[in-house]
Amino acid sequence: MKRPVLIAASLLLLAAVSLRAQENRSLMLRQDFSKLRVEEHFPDSISAAERIAGTIGRQLTGHNFYNPPTYLFLRPAVRQLGFAGGLLATSDRVMRASKIGTADNKVPRGPFGIEEGPEAYLPTVASRFGSLGSGTGLPPVRKGQGRQSRPGTPDPSTQGQLTNPGTPDPSTQGQLTNPETPDTSTQSQPSNPGTPESAACGKPVGDDYDFAIYLIDNDLKLDALQLVSRSCYRQSDTLDFLRGWAHYNLKQLETANSYLLAVPQQSAFYEKSLFYSTAVSAHLGDYSSPLGRLQEYNGPYTELRDVQLAGLALLRGEKGAFKAASEGFGYSDFALESAERTLCDIYNERYEKRAKSPLLAAAASAVIPGAGKIYAGKIGEGVSAFLITGALGAITAEHWVKDGASNWKTIIPGLLTTVFYIGNIYGGYMSVSIYNSNLKNAQDTAVLYNIHIPLRTVFK
Amino acid sequence: MLRIRLFCTISIFLSVLYSSRAQDWEGLAVEYERAVYSGASLEETNAALLGKAGCYKALGRYSEASSTLARVRMFALTAEERQNVLFEQELCWFLGGDFGQAASLVEEVDAISQDALLLHALVLAYAGRYDESEIYAARCISWDGTCGRLGELLKLYEGHPRVRKEGTALALSFVPPLGHFYNEAWGEGLLSMGLNGAAAGFLVANLLGGYWVTGLLGGAVALNYTFMGNQERNAFLVHKNNGNGPLEFGERLRALLADILSDEL
Numbered sequence: 001m002k003r004p005v006l007i008a009a010s011l012l013l014l015a016a017v018s019l020r021a022q023e024n025r026s027l028m029l030r031q032d033f034s035k036l037r038v039e040e041h042f043p044d045s046i047s048a049a050e051r052i053a054g055t056i057g058r059q060l061t062g063h064n065f066y067n068p069p070t071y072l073f074l075r076p077a078v079r080q081l082g083f084a085g086g087l088l089a090t091s092d093r094v095m096r097a098s099k100i101g102t103a104d105n106k107v108p109r110g111p112f113g114i115e116e117g118p119e120a121y122l123p124t125v126a127s128r129f130g131s132l133g134s135g136t137g138l139p140p141v142r143k144g145q146g147r148q149s150r151p152g153t154p155d156p157s158t159q160g161q162l163t164n165p166g167t168p169d170p171s172t173q174g175q176l177t178n179p180e181t182p183d184t185s186t187q188s189q190p191s192n193p194g195t196p197e198s199a200a201c202g203k204p205v206g207d208d209y210d211f212a213i214y215l216i217d218n219d220l221k222l223d224a225l226q227l228v229s230r231s232c233y234r235q236s237d238t239l240d241f242l243r244g245w246a247h248y249n250l251k252q253l254e255t256a257n258s259y260l261l262a263v264p265q266q267s268a269f270y271e272k273s274l275f276y277s278t279a280v281s282a283h284l285g286d287y288s289s290p291l292g293r294l295q296e297y298n299g300p301y302t303e304l305r306d307v308q309l310a311g312l313a314l315l316r317g318e319k320g321a322f323k324a325a326s327e328g329f330g331y332s333d334f335a336l337e338s339a340e341r342t343l344c345d346i347y348n349e350r351y352e353k354r355a356k357s358p359l360l361a362a363a364a365s366a367v368i369p370g371a372g373k374i375y376a377g378k379i380g381e382g383v384s385a386f387l388i389t390g391a392l393g394a395i396t397a398e399h400w401v402k403d404g405a406s407n408w409k410t411i412i413p414g415l416l417t418t419v420f421y422i423g424n425i426y427g428g429y430m431s432v433s434i435y436n437s438n439l440k441n442a443q444d445t446a447v448l449y450n451i452h453i454p455l456r457t458v459f460k
Numbered sequence: 461m462l463r464i465r466l467f468c469t470i471s472i473f474l475s476v477l478y479s480s481r482a483q484d485w486e487g488l489a490v491e492y493e494r495a496v497y498s499g500a501s502l503e504e505t506n507a508a509l510l511g512k513a514g515c516y517k518a519l520g521r522y523s524e525a526s527s528t529l530a531r532v533r534m535f536a537l538t539a540e541e542r543q544n545v546l547f548e549q550e551l552c553w554f555l556g557g558d559f560g561q562a563a564s565l566v567e568e569v570d571a572i573s574q575d576a577l578l579l580h581a582l583v584l585a586y587a588g589r590y591d592e593s594e595i596y597a598a599r600c601i602s603w604d605g606t607c608g609r610l611g612e613l614l615k616l617y618e619g620h621p622r623v624r625k626e627g628t629a630l631a632l633s634f635v636p637p638l639g640h641f642y643n644e645a646w647g648e649g650l651l652s653m654g655l656n657g658a659a660a661g662f663l664v665a666n667l668l669g670g671y672w673v674t675g676l677l678g679g680a681v682a683l684n685y686t687f688m689g690n691q692e693r694n695a696f697l698v699h700k701n702n703g704n705g706p707l708e709f710g711e712r713l714r715a716l717l718a719d720i721l722s723d724e725l
Binding site: 029 | 489493554555557575578579582586648651673674689690692693699711717718
């Protein structure tokens with residue numbers, strides 16, 4: 001750059017710096033910090049009775065064990081589960097919402113307590129995660145994975161669970177399309193859904209490939225996305241791959257998948273794109289659409305293909321497909337051996353072990369309050385249920401003996417005892433249902449992990 | 461000489477901004493990063509990182525701006541340039557709401573300008589270090605030698621929130637309303653006292669009436685809930701007050717300083 005230009009630019013900088021000083025002062029004096037305040041969760045749209053109950057409840061427990069808190073639980077529970085279901089679920093919640101009840105709860109506590117609504121009592125949804133014993137040998141269950149992630153409903157929390165794929169190996173980069181040579185795809189290739197622009201202006205993205213990878217590897221993923229989203233690059237397989245890779249690293253799985261799927265078979269990036277897109281599809285809950293592409297594949301990574309096919313079969317619940325795919329397991333490849341063994345273990349655990357029975361839990365709770373919950377592995381909840389139901393029963397019995405059955409002093413604790421006793425049976429039944437559902441979630445999570453993480457080693 | 465080179469390099473990058481897509485801060489940040497990646501000289505690398513931090517700052521991504529400034533190779537800067545970078549870093553931590561990190565830089569940034577004094581005063585106030593903040597704030601408003609509203613400022617600092625101790629709150633909460641009163645939760649204190657009294661009354665009345673099971677299982681359990689809940693509540697209130705107190709004081713201080721400084725202008 002010539003000296004006059006530099007001088008002019010320097011003057012420009014001077015002006016910018018003096019403007020910036022004013023801006024700094026303004027920022028210092030006007031920045032909004034209200035988000036940093038410690039707030040208490042007291043929704044505006046609650047009734048006066050709920051507000052009073054909440055105010056008293058806080059004096060009894062100090063803080064909320066669950067969110068929504070128990071005093072706000074009855075109304076939505078009745079709405080979602082019906083009158084009887086809502087009442088029983090609320091009584092179960094009352095028994096669980098205590099120090100003893102949450103003592104063995106491994107679910108991380110949010111700022112307003114453990115996130116759990118009445119939907120936790122719906123048999124098809126399990127949101128009381130993290131309750132499994134440590135003996136399963138599975139990775140920890142996390143909310144949003146497994147059954148809650150289904151096609152078309154990508155869950156941000158699921159996206160957050162993905163593991164960074166790590167640093168691409170130079171050997172992978174060696175397979176790159178030479179920036180000087182045209183890419184395998186043509187400019188006329190249609191752009192992906194969601195492609196910002198695919199104008200035919202000429203610069204090949206290969207020139208910036210190393211820079212884009214540098215940005216991703218140095219945790220400057222937003223910069224990488226900004227770079228590859230530009231419209232000035234020529235449409236190519238490298239561009240599709242880089243866009244997919246940038247979105248994948250930002251956990252934007254749906255967009256990543258659309259780009260990775262667009263990488264053509266002739267491309268040097270095809271295999272990496274194929275296997276990563278399969279893992280991404282599975283994370284998004286789509287266990288079927290990758291099948292065709294995987295079955296057609298006949299390249300050097302057939303064992304990896306079999307691992308992914310077996311994993312997808314487990315996720316779909318197809319025993320036969322799993323057996324067929326697992327015949328290709330060699331148990332000798334360093335990168336895949338662990339995944340192969342884990343998938344077989346999950347298969348055995350799922351199909352050859354007997355699941356816990358919710359009816360047995362209900363029966364146990366009917367005999368000894370809380371026993372069903374202990375059977376489900378919830379010892380704290382079981383003890384809490386036993387103490388509360390037992391205490392109410394004992395109070396009722398005392399009044400019955402001293403005041404007679406028809407005295408209001410007997411009727412009131414008697415009614416409470418009945419509600420809590422039935423609630424305890426209901427809670428025991430639900431706890432085992434949820435346990436079984438959580439177990440399946442944990443297994444699905446482990447399958448997703450094992451069809452995804454080996455890719456980091458294979459494509460290193 | 462170094463400063464001139466740095467100056468010129470920044471100018472080149474700024475010209476990129478004005479000659480290409482104006483206000484495209486994200487795109488410009490990538491270009492700055494490209495300059496770092498392409499193995500530019502130390503001066504150019506530093507200039508690029510400063511430019512990139514500026515882009516993030518313009519975008520309101522203050523923590524990223526701070527992280528970028530942390531990558532600046534300080535040893536290649538003059539003392540004055542280093543001070544400017546540290547000031548920007550402290551400012552970005554502050555704007556990003558990380559007052560602890562910002563306060564850790566107060567000792568390193570020389571208070572040689574009114575802006576630096578203002579920043580230190582605010583950072584330390586939000587970090588709950590009121591005495592140190594007061595000195596910087598007083599120096600800030602007396603920068604041009606006049607200090608007409610110093611009394612107003614000192615009065616504000618006299619009423620700064622006190623840091624409450626959890627241990628004290630828990631000890632006081634053995635007598636139910638006292639812990640709440642320590643936290644200035646007057647209404648809640650009375651409610652807690654009422655609940656504890658009711659539970660204790662239920663316990664005693666039932667025991668005196670011969671209802672031992674009801675008294676012990678009902679009254680004692682209820683008393684346990686009200687008493688332990690009162691302690692838990694006080695621990696939370698301490699946390700809440702200690703978190704919100706500096707924020708509320710900081711807001712008042714900013715309003716006063718903005719008023720005083722605008723008067724000066």
